[in-house]
Amino acid sequence: MAEPLPSDTEARREPPAFNVPGPVGLLLVLIVGVFLAMSLLPPETVEQAILLFALFPARYSPQALSLYGELPGGFGAELWTPVTYTFLHSGWEHLIANGVWLLAFGTPVARRFGASRFFIFYFACGAAGAFLHVLLYPGSPIPVVGASAAISGLMGGAARFVFLAGGPLGGLGGRGGHSTRRAGILAALADRRTLIFVGLWIGVNFLFGATPLSGVLGVAGQVAWEAHLGGFLFGLLLFGFFDPPRMSPSGGPGNVGYGEWLNRFD
Template sequence: MDDEQLPRPEPENPRPQQRAPAFNLPPAILASLAVLIVIFAVMNLPWWSDDTLNWIYFAFSFIPARYAFPLSQQGLEWLWTPVTYSLLHGGIEHIVFNSLWLMVFAAPVARRIGALRYVIFWIFSSAASAFLHAALYWGDQTLLIGASGVVSALMGAACRFAFPAMDSRRVSMRQAHLNPRLGILQSLRSRTVVAYIVMWVAGNALVAFGINLAGDSSQPVAWDAHIGGFLFGFLLFAPFDRQPPEEVREPLPLDE
């Protein structure tokens, strides 16, 4: 009688692969999105009168004309509006596009620098975007709203550590926060960074000439605030950065 041939057991994998979730945003980004969406929803409740909405926009939007006159002759709005304007949005397309870009480009920055530094970065980049806009439109009475300047700053910051790693196609954006920060000139040697900056500048140049590729084309776009934010993030990211520990600086390979 022949012996029964039992199947050979498969060796156990000592390091089972862990599949990362497809949608895994840092808590700071989720909190940012929640704040933007809640404010937008509250602002669009049906019971607000036009006078109340006008007061809210006046009190929390950035207006360059505020800084063309002595601050002692005004209220205190000049203190907080360089930041609060970034939390307001004028329409559904405006907030949807800013939220999408925020999810893409803010995630690696937030993972890298942590929630507290992310909030501080938001405050300073918002002010930098607003005051470049004010410098170009000094004394103008139009209202500036939206998080586009902050998003542009986060894009600029990502150019210092996240995008350069994509040159070799070995690193995903989910792991890019582990890369070392490059110097300004080093970043400009990256093919990915240069290609991105060229496309970004071209897109903003079209906006400057009235050609809006995305979002609500009926509303004017403060392309200059985008540039102010990007320059802030790209040139001044180092003081906000928190370098990853030496033992984890080497990014993980892409999942098969």
């Protein structure tokens, strides 16, 4: 006679068809919402919004402002534009490309970080990209828009754990999962897969950003690949400062194995 299943046994549940973490979904909705709202505004209002919320290197140069004229927002805009420029996009192609990469690389990082750490990391990467662009193009009156620098930071951060055993790309085609470890920066750069990923990323960004091929992306102006680089390097190098320590079943840091303790301080 067959015995019934214990009442406390959970029925097997299939994973949802669309398993996008809440923070990534919310960010995508906001980015698309801003783009749609901008598309419905009259041209003169769009121009004012760009002046107020896009990243202008000239905003940080008194000499440039005296030459090109004051920008709206004053000191406050110097603080918010390194964040708000990530919500603006130049066209549907630009928006769709960033949306795809946000889903691909934001998903594993958001699952690892949780909402608060994810948003802080994302916008910090975007601000780092803005900082490098302003540093390399001081006084430039050309606005920078797009989430690419912040998303590039997600790519750099993901490179610190997705190739590890149990990570989404562990084994490159083998069984993926959610790695609880991260590679120290030296170990990551010594890993051939990570080096190939970093090299390809830099090469593709340079190809589409510093050559006429930028038109393939549907971007009206030149791709600000230097901002992408700033975000990527920030995410790659400083990922460990945002990564929460994993707790073992006994309550200690690491995970369950000795190897996890070795990676606690990277």
